[in-house]
Amino acid sequence: MIANNELEHMAKRMLAARERLRSLPVSESHELGPPDPKSGDRWDRFNILGHTAEMLHFWPRELRRSLDTGVKLGREPGSSTRIEGIEAGRLLGEQALRERIDTGVDASVGLLQGMDEAGLDRELETWSQGRQAVRWCLEYYLVGHLEAHVEQLAGLPA
Numbered sequence: 421m422i423a424n425n426e427l428e429h430m431a432k433r434m435l436a437a438r439e440r441l442r443s444l445p446v447s448e449s450h451e452l453g454p455p456d457p458k459s460g461d462r463w464d465r466f467n468i469l470g471h472t473a474e475m476l477h478f479w480p481r482e483l484r485r486s487l488d489t490g491v492k493l494g495r496e497p498g499s500s501t502r503i504e505g506i507e508a509g510r511l512l513g514e515q516a517l518r519e520r521i522d523t524g525v526d527a528s529v530g531l532l533q534g535m536d537e538a539g540l541d542r543e544l545e546t547w548s549q550g551r552q553a554v555r556w557c558l559e560y561y562l563v564g565h566l567e568a569h570v571e572q573l574a575g576l577p578a
Contacts, residue, residue: 469517476524494547
């Protein structure tokens with residue numbers, strides 16, 4: 421498989437995750453999902469949507485910045501933007517969050533479409549995961565991350 425096919429496949433996965441999210445019913449449920457196996461945290465739909473909306477605006481920008489300048493990728497220790505995104509979901513409401521997710525997916529797909537084959541093997545220094553190939557970063561921070569949260573949301577009662 422050549423890298424451009426990988427990038428195209430990643431973009432298609434992101435668009436498919438967005439379509440899956442769009443197919444899920446809007447709900448006002450505050451029921452918590454099962455505990456996360458690693459952290460033990462339990463999130464409701466607003467936590468999931470809030471975090472997903474925040475991360476889809478954060479990671480494409482961070483990845484582009486790191487690719488362009490070589491700065492360390494990710495959230496510096498002590499950053500609170502992730503927690504703020506998780507907690508803000510209920511305040512913004514589901515429709516606004518879904519709209520932010522849509523624009524975040526568009527930004528992510530734009531990032532993928534603007535990349536080339538040679539860039540996937542390049543390594544980036546990250547704050548939390550050491551040195552990683554761009555391919556790995558795209559999967560971990562963006563594509564697989566979105567898919568995991570859509571799956572998490574799909575598993576909640578409506």
